[in-house]
Amino acid sequence: MTATTTVELAEVTKSYGSTRALDGITVAFGRGVTGVLGPNGAGKTTLLRIVATVLAPDSGALRVLGEDPAEVRGRLSIRRRLGYFPQEPGYYANLTTFEFVDYIAILKEMTVRRARHDEVRRVLAEVGLGDATHKRIKALSGGMRRRVILAQALLGAPELLVLDEPAAGLDPEQRLRFRETVSAVAEHHTVLLSTHQTEDVTALCQRVVVIDGGRILRDATPEALVEAARGRVWLADRADPGARLSWRTGTGQHRLIGDPPAGATLAEPALEDAYLLLIGRPVGTEPDVAGSSRGR
Amino acid sequence: MRDLRSDEVLLVAIGEQDQGALTALYQRHAPWLTARLTHRCGDSDVVDQALQDTFVAVWRKPAAYRGSGEVAAWLWGIAVRRLIDQLRRRPALAYLPAAEQTVVSAEDEVLVGLHHGELAGTLDRLSPELLSVVQATVLDGLSTREAARLLGIPTGTVKSRAARARAQLREALA
């Protein structure tokens, strides 16, 4: 492991029954925000769960924060320096936000009450919940509940933050807030962020890994990804059945990816175009990769 | 940013677990409560403790404010009783500081603008035992029974001393 990488995976695989969720993933992450971009069922959650030591891979080598999660001692050491935002977070609805985060803080081995409560207050303030410490979670909106989960992930200022679609279902203002908090933390830490929203990636990530069907399709900076789509994105007045992908935009024109039809104008590519190009199919359909269907 | 809500509205918000409202209420009332408590007991640790107890009590039961009278007066009622609770655990400390300033300048009385000039001197001429009863019941709003407990005298004595104090003051002002 080099001095700059925090997480290393080598030929990691994971299957659920006959479904191959991860098919030989080799990648390394370091400081800053790395986005994991991919459609549903691509293997994002499986990858993040393995990095978060919540799931064991079937095969392959894994090193997180210098430790091997396969060993108990290594696992505990990693978890002490880890903050995790699961894809489907659960809550104890009857607790107040303070009590909930306090409970997780105890599980994170903060046994000294005064210091622990100061830390709980700190993370709640950091996610903007300073005024809601005594509200019961069941009385909170969806966006605020997600902030509670983000707060618990920030407990103890962990070196590695694993966030699985943390901003899902949030409105743009809440998303912006999320991004601000995440980028503030990312300065000195490693953040692994999975999403299927390209705006999150453009706003936050220094690096993006595009994953589909359990395999890494591309691993590059967002700018490089966008460059790869240059010359392949067009605007036309009509839909073109010959294009790889096309859709009607809000302005009434059609955006096309692929070879230009007659009369089309070149468009400035965006990350979303690059992403769609890589995936090679409209969002929401299944991949063509053999052996995988709905595995996550 | 200053909270513009009225005291009563803050209390309602506190009832809804709004900790920002408690902070706002604290910022408005803690200074004068601290000063007034200090004039009842010189020990700053005791005053700090009583002040904290007061606001924790407000947080726990803001609905105890019945809506009549000033919120400030209600807060003082809680604060003085919390102070007495603290003093009870420290029998060595007295409710009123032993040394009392008795010099009052005439200018002060004019500035205050209230007709307390003669009263000032009269108050100072009351014996300490009558004074402590007046302080407890009239100025601090304690009930006869609370004053009796605080000063360690029977309620009958509180009533008779209050009557004597009133008589003396009336005589002096007449």
Next chain:
Amino acid sequence: MTANPSWHIDPELLAGYVTGASGRASRASVESHLVTCASCRAAMAPLIATDRLDRNLAAIADRVDRPRLHLVERLLERVGVPEHVTRVLAVTPTERGAWLAGMLVALLVAVTADLFSASEVTVFAFLVAAPLLPLVGVTAAVTFRQDPLRELVAAVPTPVFKLFMMRALVVLAPTIAVAAGASMLVPGQGWEPVLWLLPSFGLIVATLALGSWFPVWAVAWTLGGAWVLAAAVWVRGAPSADLVGSYAAFRPAGQLVLLALSLLAGFVVVVRRDSFDLVDLGRTS
């Protein structure tokens, strides 16, 4: 409502009040004015030391933030259990309410049947059935299935085994208490009413031990079923007046064997405690 008085306290007088320089009467005037005047109250703020005000506010916030403790938590703390442990015990979900209620009903039924028929058969049935209830409770406590927080909890440094044991304790303590209370109502000579305790202990520990390899619920059902079956088969043909004495598990030698097996299983549990870490989660997707 604070009516804004047209007259306010002179700043010098106010300062004099704070330092204690003013006389008794003006002090009384200042105090009675302050109760009605918000702006004079605000004028007092700079006259009190900022760090004192901040310190007190921080102390208030700390006390206000502290979760209110339940009665049981306070009792446990009195006995010396550390605060963070009682908090986990209090917060951890065990569906205890529903569970205890169901158990109470079952035991009441058993005891009532006993009291009315008071026959040896019902005593025997009670002794065989009683160990199953704590077993089910503990098994429920050591799985994550019902816990909405399982993903989060899986990523914390506290070993899952430790958490499971705390939850088992939370379930076990009242369960055993109720079952023991029911035993007192069961008619029987001498030690009879508590002969179920060791089998119960044995079943629980054996389930935990095997549960470190196999799915815990499957193990619990298997062992529980085996226990009932063994009891039924063993006493076939025995005189119904002495069913309890006929079953080896309820005889002194049998109880000792159970104790020995339980201790062995307990040893296995302790040795295998790390395997509980990823056991249940590996299978969820």
